Amino acid sequence: MEKNSVFDRYVSGFTFLLGLLVIIYSMVLPKPIFAGQMGPGIFPTGIGVLIVIVSAVLFRESGKEGRTGTIAQPTSDQQVTTEKLFNRHLLIVIVALIIYILLFQILGFVISSMAMILALGWLLGARKWIPLTLISVLFPTALFLLFGMLGVELPAGIIHF
Amino acid sequence: MDIWQHLLGGFGIALTPMNLFYAFIGVLIGTMVGVLPGIGPMSGVALLIPVTYNLNTASAIILMAGVYYGAMYGGSTTSILLNTPGESSSVVTALDGYEMAKRGRAGSALSIAAIGSFVAGTFSVLMLNLLGPSLAKVAIRFGPPEYFSLMLFGLTAVAGFAGKSRNKAFLSLFIGMLISMIGTDLVSGSERFTFGISNLSDGIDFIIVSIGVFALGEVFTTIVEMNKGKQTRFRIEGKIWPSREELRRSVGPIARGSVLGFFIGVLPGAGATIASFIAYDLEKRISKFRHLFGKGAIEGVAAPESANNGAAGGAMVPLLTLGVPGSGTTAILLGALMIHGITPGPLLFEKNPDVAWGLIASMYIGNLMLLVLNLPLVGLFAKIIDIPQVYLLPMIIIISTLGIYGVSGNIFGLWLLLFFGIIGYFMKRYDYPGAPMILGLVLAPLMEQSLRQALIMSNGAYTIFVVRPISLVLLLLAAAAIVVPLLLRKKNGKFDQVEKDMEL
Numbered sequence: 155m156e157k158n159s160v161f162d163r164y165v166s167g168f169t170f171l172l173g174l175l176v177i178i179y180s181m182v183l184p185k186p187i188f189a190g191q192m193g194p195g196i197f198p199t200g201i202g203v204l205i206v207i208v209s210a211v212l213f214r215e216s217g218k219e220g221r222t223g224t225i226a227q228p229t230s231d232q233q234v235t236t237e238k239l240f241n242r243h244l245l246i247v248i249v250a251l252i253i254y255i256l257l258f259q260i261l262g263f264v265i266s267s268m269a270m271i272l273a274l275g276w277l278l279g280a281r282k283w284i285p286l287t288l289i290s291v292l293f294p295t296a297l298f299l300l301f302g303m304l305g306v307e308l309p310a311g312i313i314h315f
Numbered sequence: 316m317d318i319w320q321h322l323l324g325g326f327g328i329a330l331t332p333m334n335l336f337y338a339f340i341g342v343l344i345g346t347m348v349g350v351l352p353g354i355g356p357m358s359g360v361a362l363l364i365p366v367t368y369n370l371n372t373a374s375a376i377i378l379m380a381g382v383y384y385g386a387m388y389g390g391s392t393t394s395i396l397l398n399t400p401g402e403s404s405s406v407v408t409a410l411d412g413y414e415m416a417k418r419g420r421a422g423s424a425l426s427i428a429a430i431g432s433f434v435a436g437t438f439s440v441l442m443l444n445l446l447g448p449s450l451a452k453v454a455i456r457f458g459p460p461e462y463f464s465l466m467l468f469g470l471t472a473v474a475g476f477a478g479k480s481r482n483k484a485f486l487s488l489f490i491g492m493l494i495s496m497i498g499t500d501l502v503s504g505s506e507r508f509t510f511g512i513s514n515l516s517d518g519i520d521f522i523i524v525s526i527g528v529f530a531l532g533e534v535f536t537t538i539v540e541m542n543k544g545k546q547t548r549f550r551i552e553g554k555i556w557p558s559r560e561e562l563r564r565s566v567g568p569i570a571r572g573s574v575l576g577f578f579i580g581v582l583p584g585a586g587a588t589i590a591s592f593i594a595y596d597l598e599k600r601i602s603k604f605r606h607l608f609g610k611g612a613i614e615g616v617a618a619p620e621s622a623n624n625g626a627a628g629g630a631m632v633p634l635l636t637l638g639v640p641g642s643g644t645t646a647i648l649l650g651a652l653m654i655h656g657i658t659p660g661p662l663l664f665e666k667n668p669d670v671a672w673g674l675i676a677s678m679y680i681g682n683l684m685l686l687v688l689n690l691p692l693v694g695l696f697a698k699i700i701d702i703p704q705v706y707l708l709p710m711i712i713i714i715s716t717l718g719i720y721g722v723s724g725n726i727f728g729l730w731l732l733l734f735f736g737i738i739g740y741f742m743k744r745y746d747y748p749g750a751p752m753i754l755g756l757v758l759a760p761l762m763e764q765s766l767r768q769a770l771i772m773s774n775g776a777y778t779i780f781v782v783r784p785i786s787l788v789l790l791l792l793a794a795a796a797i798v799v800p801l802l803l804r805k806k807n808g809k810f811d812q813v814e815k816d817m818e819l
Contacts, residue, residue, distance in 0.1 A: 194507055204485075208485045258716070
């Protein structure tokens with residue numbers, strides 16, 4: 155529980171500064187050409203002010219919780235996550251996504267997606283090769299054809315249909 | 316023309332083979348989305364937006380709305396069989412539904428859930444059908460000041476109800492509004508918050524944020540929690556059809572749940588999840604069988620399952636008649652309609668009767684399809700949950716990236732997607748609700764536009780918002796939406812249990 159409020163403190167501190175920067179940035183946006191017209195900076199300034207206010211309140215709130223430990227307990231125990239914030243699986247997925255995005259245009263949607271499902275499935279612990287291979291081949295192909303029919307353009311990469 | 320003639324025209328559109336097909340696909344995907352715990356109606360609808368890009372508007376909205384109300388049906392299946400709610404709106408169903416399954420009455424619980432969902436779904440479409448056009452007639456007199464105040468009320472109400480901490484909900488809302496400011500301001504032509512990055516000059520598409528925060532964020536959360544112990548699963552034994560006694564006992568809860576759900580759904584802020592909790596609570600107080608609650612009372616399944624469907628239908632009322640969504644999922648539907656060049660609102664019934672009435676007619680048909688799908692095939696849908704996560708998660712990732720690439724057409728969109736996915740993961744872990752962010756993102760540009768128009772009307776005087784009576788009332792409601800939950804919270808902590816991760 156303690157960790158939650160520490161996180162909230164960082165977040166609210168960050169958004170407080172963000173809000174201030176938004177206000178300053180919006181002030182220097184150009185003024186409207188005609189009098190009475192609302193300039194581009196008015197609305198963002200308002201948003202910035204609101205962010206600053208709510209961040210300040212959240213900062214105070216999280217400080218209180220951190221000291222007294224009175225944060226409301228989650229009521230249904232199935233929702234309590236005891237896992238660490240980052241584990242091996244999550245890092246694998248994020249790295250896989252980065253590689254996938256990098257290869258997306260070079261290899262094309264179909265091939266990079268096949269590789270993605272195959273590699274990610276294996277890394278996450280799938281060991282039944284037949285269903286894994288079938289899904290990784292059929293699923294991207296089916297999506298490619300479906301989107302093709304719907305007229306959405308995708309990078310074909312090195313295969314051209 | 317009266318509404319029935321319009322409705323007939325709507326059926327003319329909804330009953331074309333193409334639209335019947337889209338309604339069917341919509342409710343089918345909706346049921347699956349409902350069954351799968353990792354993916355909710357918001358991600359389901361958001362993931363479909365890119366797919367429906369090139370469809371005509373009526374078909375697109377028929378498909379996406381089908382996912383929304385279809386998810387309300389599917390949510391109960393895993394609540395009852397597995398004690399793992401597929402959606403937050405079916406959390407309360409598990410209390411008695413799982414108990415019924417333990418006692419070998421899974422079949423009756425599932426069929427009562429389907430019947431209740433059908434009755435409530437049909438009731439709420441009927442109400443939408445009856446009330447929608449007259450509400451639109453009132454709203455047609457709304458000018459920019461009224462719209463601004465209305466949207467303000469909608470936003471405060473949603474953030475006011477959402478989440479464990481209202482401050483986190485408000486922060487999420489304001490950050491969403493801020494994200495919507497990125498890009499070129501169409502009136503003055505000046506770029507805002509782009510910092511010279513040309514990819515940002517068109518702004519950040521709300522689909523990227525929705526899919527990132529919801530679909531990808533959910534994938535990341537599921538992956539971290541993967542390989543947890545499995546719960547005992549109950550098979551559907553014997554007949555599915557409930558006994559006459561069970562049916563009789565369900566009539567009252569279904570009727571009350573439907574009405575309650577609908578009206579709660581119409582209000583901004585209180586979505587399907589709150590509706591299901593309130594309906595359950597009501598039955599627990601007034602039922603003759605209240606001593607059986609928590610031990611497998613059929614009322615405890617009938618009432619919340621009716622209420623969440625009623626609420627899903629009710630939430631369509633402000634979306635279609637006012638153009639102001641009261642929940643995260645309807646905000647995504649609003650964004651989807653705007654992509655198709657349609658701004659929902661009072662003029663929708665006049666200008667785009669094919670969309671408005673086609674949708675309403677398709678909802679009657681969709682609910683019927685769902686009843687048929689869910690009664691005999693419920694066992695089949697329950698099997699969806701057997702698909703191992705190791706296959707499912709990469710597939711959701713692929714659909715997400717594919718959708719975003721289809722929308723943005725460049726790799727920059729994919730990097731943003733990853734960024735918002737990670738943000739969404741942190742938000743989920745630390746109880747920052749995502750729905751207000753999407754709502755702010757979709758509504759802020761509309762609010763700015765109304766504000767501008769209102770200030771032109773008044774020559775720059777902000778008093779215009781308080782001298783016009785309707786606008787003043789809406790502003791007072793907005794103030795009440797901030798103050799009332801504070802008072803409620805002090806009185807009883809009842810909402811606390813609902814608030815953990817609401818589908819708004």
